[in-house]
Amino acid sequence: GQNIDQPTEMTATEGAIVQINCTYQTSGFNGLFWYQQHAGEAPTFLSYNVLDGLEEKGRFSSFLSRSKGYSYLLLKELQMKDSASYLCAVVPGANNLFFGTGTRLTVIP
Amino acid sequence: DVKVTQSSRYLVKRTGEKVFLECVQDMDHENMFWYRQDPGLGLRLIYFSYDVKMKEKGDIPEGYSVSREKKERFSLILESASTNQTSMYLCASSLHDRDQPQHFGDGTRLSIL
Numbered sequence A: 001g002q003n004i005d006q007p008t009e010m011t012a013t014e015g016a017i018v019q020i021n022c023t024y025q026t027s028g029f030n031g032l033f034w035y036q037q038h039a040g041e042a043p044t045f046l047s048y049n050v051l052d053g054l055e056e057k058g059r060f061s062s063f064l065s066r067s068k069g070y071s072y073l074l075l076k077e078l079q080m081k082d083s084a085s086y087l088c089a090v091v092p093g094a095n096n097l098f099f100g101t102g103t104r105l106t107v108i109p
Numbered sequence B: 001d002v003k004v005t006q007s008s009r010y011l012v013k014r015t016g017e018k019v020f021l022e023c024v025q026d027m028d029h030e031n032m033f034w035y036r037q038d039p040g041l042g043l044r045l046i047y048f049s050y051d052v053k054m055k056e057k058g059d060i061p062e063g064y065s066v067s068r069e070k071k072e073r074f075s076l077i078l079e080s081a082s083t084n085q086t087s088m089y090l091c092a093s094s095l096h097d098r099d100q101p102q103h104f105g106d107g108t109r110l111s112i113l
Helices: none
Strands: A003-005 A009-013 A019-023 A032-037 A044-049 A053-058 A060-065 A070-075 A084-090 A103-106 B004-005 B010-015 B018-023 B033-036 B041-049 B064-070 B072-078 B087-092 B108-111
Touching: A003 A084, A009 A019, A019 A032, A019 A084, A019 A103, A032 A060, A032 A070, A044 A053, A044 A060, A044 A070, A070 A084, A070 B087, B004 B087, B010 B018, B018 B033, B018 B087, B018 B108, B033 B064, B033 B072, B041 B064, B041 B072, B072 B087
Parallel strands: A009 A103, B010 B108
Antiparallel strands: A003 A019, A019 A070, A032 A044, A032 A084, A053 A060, A060 A070, A084 A103, B004 B018, B018 B072, B033 B041, B033 B087, B064 B072, B087 B108
């Protein structure tokens, strides 16, 4: 079976740093995606990791450890517009994705 | 910019009806996907397609079928709608390679009464 665990909700302060964790157990592994989804909108792509290590992209970074089945998304210099759900998704096979249930992040002033 | 267009934003149908949800993408993507999104359950894959006239079952295909007659269009069909199919339905497309992100449509909120 497939399983992805993420915290359901997180709250952080504007200007701070927040780390959203994702642990996975899947039948196969061909990479891990992070998506952002604002309420009532479509998910949008943030990052992709397939090798161990940190990928940095502006204020957002994503880390992967394949041996531990673990990833995190790091958001720096939080802004109010970062309030959204963050979805972790694994590529277990050829092209399909298996999604976690998402983490709802609330940024407070 | 990739554009994935779903035919309806909101749809209300009755139990037992046959329901068609349409999705069109304009970037010549090989892969297309249908998901449903429910609170506490996240995005779950219903069906996907790698090529025209080709389809694969996802994690929850029961009660659904799909059609891909043209590369740009992927249709989801609820053969006989039931109340437990009330949900947000999201279509996505991507290039063939597994490191390519999926691009999502705005979704169709379907209510079955």
